[in-house]
Structures are given as C-alpha cells and as structure tokens.
Amino acid sequence: MNRIFTIVILLFSTVGWSQTIVINELDADSPSTDTAEFVELKSQTPNFSTDGYILVFFNGSSSGEDSSYMVIDLNGYTTDNNGLLLIGSTGVAPFPQVVISENVIQNGADAVGLYLASINDFPEGTLATQTNLVDAIVYGTNDSDDTALLALMGETTQYNDNGTNANPKSIQRFVDNMDVESFSTATPTPRRENDGSGSDINPVAISVVETQYSEDESFDITFTSETDVTSDLNFTISLDNYGFDNSDFTGNLSLTIPNGTNTTSTTITLIDDSADEGDEVLQIQFLDLVEPIVASNNYVEVRVVDNDFTIAAWGTPVNSTTGLVQSTQPEGYYDSIDGFADVALRQALQDVIADPTVVRAQTYADVIDILKEADQNPLNSNQVWLVYSEEGRPKLDFQTSSDNTGKWNREHTYPRSRGGFFDIEEDEVADGIDIFWTTKADSLRHGFSDAHALRAADASEEQFSWKSALWTICWSNRNFRKF
Structure with missing residues (x-):
C-alpha cells in the first residue's frame, strides 16, 4: 500500500508540469531607468541544462508587426538548485546567470517565447509562431490586447505589468495546491521562488566608496552577504579587464567572510607607473561562489585615471593655433x-x-x-x-x-x-x-x-x-x- 500511495502522490505532483521548463517570471518594464528587466525560467528538475533552447522576443507594435526583434541563445547554461535560470541586465539583483544589455526588453503589447530551436530559425523580423514553441507569455503595460499576437503564440490571455517607480511589479507564475497554473503581478522575486518556497540563497554584494581613482591611490572593496554565513566563506575575485591586470595593482584577491558574520574587505593599491596607457577600468568580479552563496551584484567597474597623459604643443580650439599646426594637405592636391x-x-x-x-x-x-x-x-x-x-x-x-x-x-x-x-x-x-x-x-x-x-x-x-x-x-x- 505504501508503494502505491507514493506513486499516486508522484503523479499528482507532476500534473502542473506539462513542460520540462517554463517561463516563470517576467519583468519587462522597470519604470524610469529600465535597468532591472529580466526573464526567469524554471525547470521541473534542478540543475537542468538549457542546451538547445532559445528565448525569442516579439514586437507587437504596428511597426513591429508581431515579429522577432531579439533572440537569446541558452546553450551552455543550467538552472540552479531551485531549477531557476535568471536572464537579465547587470542592474538585476541577485546577479543574473545570463547577462543581457539594459533596456532591451520592450514594454508591450509584446511576447516572449521559449523554443527548442536554433537562433538561426529566428532572424530579425520573423513572424511569431508556435513551431517548436515550449512556453510563451504575451504581455503589456496597460496596452490593449494584441489579439493577433495572442493567436500566433497560441495564448488566450495578455498579462499586464502594473509596476511603478515606487512599486515595481513583475508577471509571475504560480501553481496552487491543486496544481492549477496561474499568473499574477507581484513584487519581483528574481532567482527566488515566487511563492517563497525552495532552498534559500545568500547573495553577496560588492561595494566601493568611489567609482574613480587615480594611479597611486588606494581604496577598499567591501563584500557583504545578505545573512550571516554558517561557516567560513572562502572566495576569490578578479580585477582584470582588457589592459588592466595584476601588473597595475597590489592587494589580496583571496578573501574570507568568517563564520557567523556577513562582511569582509580588501585594500587595493593602484600602481603609479610611467606609461601613458590611457584611462582604464578595472572590473570586480566573483570567480568561485557556490550555491547557496550567489552574487548579489557583479562586474562592478572602477575607473583608473592615468596621470601620464600627454599635452600637445598647441592649445584647445578656443585658443589660436597659428604657426603651431601645419596643414596635412598633399603637395599639389588641388x-x-x-x-x-x-x-x-x-x-x-x-x-x-x-x-x-x-x-x-x-x-x-x-x-x-x-x-x-x-x-x-x-x-x-x-x-x-x-x-x-x-x-x-x-x-x-x-x-x-x-x-x-x-x-x-x-x-x-x-x-x-x-x-x-x-x-x-x-x-x-x-x-x-x-x-x-x-x-x-x-x-x-x-x-x-x-x-x-x-x-x-x-x-x-x-x-x-x-x-x-x-x-x-x-x-x-x-x-x-x-x-
């Protein structure tokens, strides 16, 4: 009897999953700045590979003609311990597993579709289709229903994002205890279950006092976890970014947040060399955080001003350059x-x-x-x-x-x-x-x-x-x- 009962429970618990992976949350409009837009997927099982999947965004405006304007390739990514995969810009916290540019998700009436397909199947301007479609949301921000786009995507409801500057909202998927799926707007919950369940994560934030320093200056980088860690948290960071590397600074990049606390810091000293390399940007990034520890923010940039710039023999255009600058016109050109x-x-x-x-x-x-x-x-x-x-x-x-x-x-x-x-x-x-x-x-x-x-x-x-x-x-x- 116990074995039969377990099987029945298993069957009931999977009724709400008609797909292996679904669109779990969408914030298409973070008012005013549009720096916190994201899409979140949820897989039926944790640590699920999204190889072969793509996200396609469709423009429902009269000029967009219900056709694609952006495609995101999900090859090489996996969902986390809660089965979540967060796709968003660097302004989203916790930090997305898949990073996209800011202000690229349009407000609506539009749609996003999850497909088991190739990005080559959706060149820009491809009409919305249900071919190879796994899941979709048609949405707007107080827009009239795009009935044509709804039909093309096989959907019957256009969901509305009612967010404001003071009260941001996202469109979230919920499944009740009868395994009935529904969507509603609520305070965004990126990389966390919409209903508050699931395994807890502990995001760690990077902070600096200033975002610009000159060569030969020192500054602190502080790391703060959302809650106290329950054992020593050891992690490493990198500051490398294009031409900026270990030859440009001194400081410890291997850090520990001690058990029972939530913060640590390191002091970075910028080396004052004699080379005119131009102003550079260092990029603070985590290298080895392991769930449930995740990045709250990442790729934090700090400007390094090079003090070895050169000055020309002539002044700016507001001053005369007579006799200082020679024409580069070739001899006999005219x-x-x-x-x-x-x-x-x-x-x-x-x-x-x-x-x-x-x-x-x-x-x-x-x-x-x-x-x-x-x-x-x-x-x-x-x-x-x-x-x-x-x-x-x-x-x-x-x-x-x-x-x-x-x-x-x-x-x-x-x-x-x-x-x-x-x-x-x-x-x-x-x-x-x-x-x-x-x-x-x-x-x-x-x-x-x-x-x-x-x-x-x-x-x-x-x-x-x-x-x-x-x-x-x-x-x-x-x-x-x-x-």
Whole structure:
C-alpha cells in the first residue's frame, strides 16, 4: 500500500508540469531607468541544462508587426538548485546567470517565447509562431490586447505589468495546491521562488566608496552577504579587464567572510607607473561562489585615471593655433582645378575629392575610434574635445546605453536630414579604421560615416550650433593624417 500511495502522490505532483521548463517570471518594464528587466525560467528538475533552447522576443507594435526583434541563445547554461535560470541586465539583483544589455526588453503589447530551436530559425523580423514553441507569455503595460499576437503564440490571455517607480511589479507564475497554473503581478522575486518556497540563497554584494581613482591611490572593496554565513566563506575575485591586470595593482584577491558574520574587505593599491596607457577600468568580479552563496551584484567597474597623459604643443580650439599646426594637405592636391569656373569647377573639385582610387569610407562604428584620435583634447591625451560644450571628456565615456548623462557620442556637423544620409546594418560593425570601403561622390550611405563631417559631442546636446560649425571648419590642428 505504501508503494502505491507514493506513486499516486508522484503523479499528482507532476500534473502542473506539462513542460520540462517554463517561463516563470517576467519583468519587462522597470519604470524610469529600465535597468532591472529580466526573464526567469524554471525547470521541473534542478540543475537542468538549457542546451538547445532559445528565448525569442516579439514586437507587437504596428511597426513591429508581431515579429522577432531579439533572440537569446541558452546553450551552455543550467538552472540552479531551485531549477531557476535568471536572464537579465547587470542592474538585476541577485546577479543574473545570463547577462543581457539594459533596456532591451520592450514594454508591450509584446511576447516572449521559449523554443527548442536554433537562433538561426529566428532572424530579425520573423513572424511569431508556435513551431517548436515550449512556453510563451504575451504581455503589456496597460496596452490593449494584441489579439493577433495572442493567436500566433497560441495564448488566450495578455498579462499586464502594473509596476511603478515606487512599486515595481513583475508577471509571475504560480501553481496552487491543486496544481492549477496561474499568473499574477507581484513584487519581483528574481532567482527566488515566487511563492517563497525552495532552498534559500545568500547573495553577496560588492561595494566601493568611489567609482574613480587615480594611479597611486588606494581604496577598499567591501563584500557583504545578505545573512550571516554558517561557516567560513572562502572566495576569490578578479580585477582584470582588457589592459588592466595584476601588473597595475597590489592587494589580496583571496578573501574570507568568517563564520557567523556577513562582511569582509580588501585594500587595493593602484600602481603609479610611467606609461601613458590611457584611462582604464578595472572590473570586480566573483570567480568561485557556490550555491547557496550567489552574487548579489557583479562586474562592478572602477575607473583608473592615468596621470601620464600627454599635452600637445598647441592649445584647445578656443585658443589660436597659428604657426603651431601645419596643414596635412598633399603637395599639389588641388593643382588640377586651376583655370576652371562654374559647373566645370564643381566637376573638377569632385574629381579630386571623390576619386574612387583614393577616397575610402569606414563604418559608422569605426568613427568612434577615429574621433578618439582626430578630436583628442590637446590638454589631455586621454580625452576627446567636445564640439558644442568646448570641453574635454574622457575617451572611455562614450555612450553605449540609453543613459547619455556625462557621455559623448558622434555628431554630424551637416544634419542627416539635410544630407539624406542613410546606413545599413554593416555600419554598426567596427571592422577597423585601417579597413576601407570604396566610395563615390553620390554615395549618401558613405556620407553617413564620413569622419570629416563627424565630431565628438556631449551626448545630451541636440541643438546645432553655428558657432561650433564655424570652428569645426577652422580648427586646423585636427588630426586627419591617417584617415
């Protein structure tokens, strides 16, 4: 009898699982900043491999036409001890197992589908489908129901995220004691069971007092667990990030939070070398935390300001450079236009400046690296000079997200709307400033990435300044030599 009874209980406990893995929680809109968006999956068994699965996001707007705009490959990941896999940006806490960019999950009416398929099956703009679909949620933020998208995904309900700045919400999956599945909005519970059950986790947070230090300075990194540890917690960290490595600092990277406590710290001293390496960014990251200990945050960045920057022999564009900077125009460059006028002169000029054997174009993404040299601040080689605000800004502060505060970006000195410039997908790929495409005089697309008409500008600036345009033409010390 006992054996039969156990089998019956097992059958009842699996009634709520029609799939091996499901979408367990979705926060598509973290109001104001959109830095805490995430999707959470839950597997029927813990430590489940998601090899072969993908997440596909569909845009339900009129322009999106219920088609895909983003795909996330889940190969190489496994769910945790509670069967959870958290996919989100670095602003989500605890820290996601799968990291995506900030502000990429659209608000709705939209959908996300979990598929047993290849990312190649969903090129951008693929119409929503139920083929190989494992689970799906159609959602919105007080949007009208997208009945077409619901039908395409095989769903009957569009769930609403009612979150606010003061009271964030997520759409969560619940299963009651009768194994009936339902969804409701509640305070987000990333990497924790929605109903509060499951094995406890103990997230550890990284904190620093400042996010910028100069060479030869010291600073503390503090690590704090959510609850006291029940045995000595030994872990290691790394600060490496691109060119920043162990040669740039001293300090202990192997740490212990003693039993019965919840914090420890280490002191890092930045080495003051004589090399001008440019400003760098160290990245504090955990290397070996083991569940139930998990990262609360991770990849915490600290700016290291290099004090070995160089100063040019000339001043900034607000000061005269007469006699200090020489033209880089080749000898006899315009000799062929002598004797022409009117239409013939225009054609002669075009023949010089648009010679397809000479004139080349870079991608728009390559212009970022070009401006770091062409618009370098004469007073600090680790900065660019901003065209409108007429000030220096660290080269590292290029805008890479929706947040433009304190950032710089590329600005067309001749408006795109007037020039008719357009771009293609390849323009967003940086293939190197020494790799060129052949262009021609009437190429509006190549005009889009013409480095001579692009300047470094404060990313929040929108209004064109004729004063700035004037010295854009006149600033003769701009380093065009290589480009």
